[in-house]
Amino acid sequence: MNLPRALPALPALSLCVLLSCCSSTEALRSDGGGGLDSSDGARADLRSDQTAKAAPVYGIFQLYGDEYVEFRQKLGQSLPQYWRFVDEHVADLGVRFTRTNTLLIWGLVEPTLGAGYRWDNDQLTDAVIQAVYAPYPGKEMGFLAVIDPGRGGKGSPAFPSGLEREYQAYVRAAVARYNGSNEELGQHVAVKHWQVMNEPFWQLDSGAMTVGQYVELVKLTAAAVRQIDPQAKVVLGDVGGQLPAVVAALKDGRYFDAVDLHFWCLSEPCSYQHLPAVELRRLLDANGYSAAEIWMGEFGTFVNGSPPHSATEQARWLVKGMLANRALGVSRILWNNLVSWTKFGGLDDSPFNFMGLLTNGEASGDPVADVGTKRVAYYAYKRLIAETGSARAELLGEQDGAALGVRALLFARRPDGQRFAVAWSDQGQQLVELPCEQTDARVVDLVPDAVGSFNETIKPCVDAKVVVEVGENPLLVAPR
Secondary structure, three states: OOOOOOOOOOOEEEOOOHHHHOOOOOOOOOOOOOOOOOOOOOOOOOOOOOOOOOOOOEEEEOOOOOOOHHHHHHOOOOHHHHHHHHHHHHHHHOOOEEEEEEEEEHHHHOOOOOOOOOOOOOOOHHHHHHHHHOOOOOOOOEEEEEEEOOOOOOOOOOOOOOOHHHHHHHHHHHHHHHEOOOOOOOOOOEOOEEEEOOOOHHHHHHOOOOHHHHHHHHHHHHHHHHHHOOOOEEEEOOOHHHHHHHHHHOOOOOOOOEEEEEEEEOOOOOOOOOOHHHHHHHHHHHOOOOOOEEEEEEEEEOOEOOOOEOHHHHHHHHHHHHHHHHHOOEEEEEEOOOEOOOOHHHOOOOHHHOOOOEOOHHHHOOOHHHOOOEOHHHHHHHHHHHHHOOOOEEEEEEEEOHHHOEEEEEEEEOOOOOEEEEEEEOOOOEEEEEEOOOOEEEEEEOOOOOOOOOOEEEEEOEOOEEEEEEOOOOEEEEEO
């Protein structure tokens, strides 16, 4: 696909102001969301990135769990072979973080209280965590382990009433086993991030757990984790609409280091940005958690499904969503998933059957012969990580196009500090003026074709600026 030619009649929006004001670390977007609507005349403030250090920003949810049996059987893979297959794609994509939510359910690991811990249980806890950290060329992986106090099936109490000491003993045992100090597993198996339940909003909304009980569970878990590993990080589960009450109840206590939000596009219409992240940042700051990060442990949209999304639409949503949510202050985002689930929740038409970066054939609405084929979003994610991942660049800030609907994020490339931008328009084709520190700039459409080919052109820079036409596909505008 060719980039559209410049349209001289279109107005040009100058973003060179970013060169002088993007270094602010205190500016926060004041529009209450991830950008100005076309009806909003105010100019957006710049939002400093929380990930200036090289901690991983991009990841993939549920990489190594044995949840893709049908997929690997179609490819004739044993579980160890599947894990090598995942390693290959992890190294290829450059993702550096993952999360799994089913490995450390208390009743699974300690089915009989006091009878010892079963790390080799039905969820293969030991094997999966070791697979996460297994060495592979080009692979560097961090892990968020989810601790769940559950000891029964659905409807059973979620809080360990009367078993608080036993629960903390279990948490300490898990941390001691997987924090890098266990000689049996090796120092490379080093979990440093622990989450207090996956999606406790289910229990909170159903009445199986009160806000007060979840708050107490966070305190119990944080104390047990840090007793074994004082440097470990604690992450809140997705508590949904109860988040203000939970954070307020934990005020000024240093009980957690990050908050997890789950955000998907499951039906139309839907946005690519999670606007409540801005209010969450203010909530955290007001309650003594200015250093706490906002994460998205699950993030994605579907291909096919109903209403159908094309593979190109999925890729476009991925790139825009990753960047726009970073601009809102989200520090880590994990895509759902490398491989789509099969009949998620027992449903043939669940949107989660259609989100994978690799097709699952008929199970994900594609031809049987396509099993394991890379989708457009796979190539887009790989390029996005290579160009804007925290190991390669620092996000300096974001400036809206106001009435024009133009979005542009400015980065500094590591290690030379060269500035570059990613820009697009949500309001049709627009001309935008961007900073350029060289004689010309490469302009790359970050949404490739079906085989991963990216359209790239060279534009001349004049007076330290370059003018490009942006549309719905995000464009990378960078020094050559």
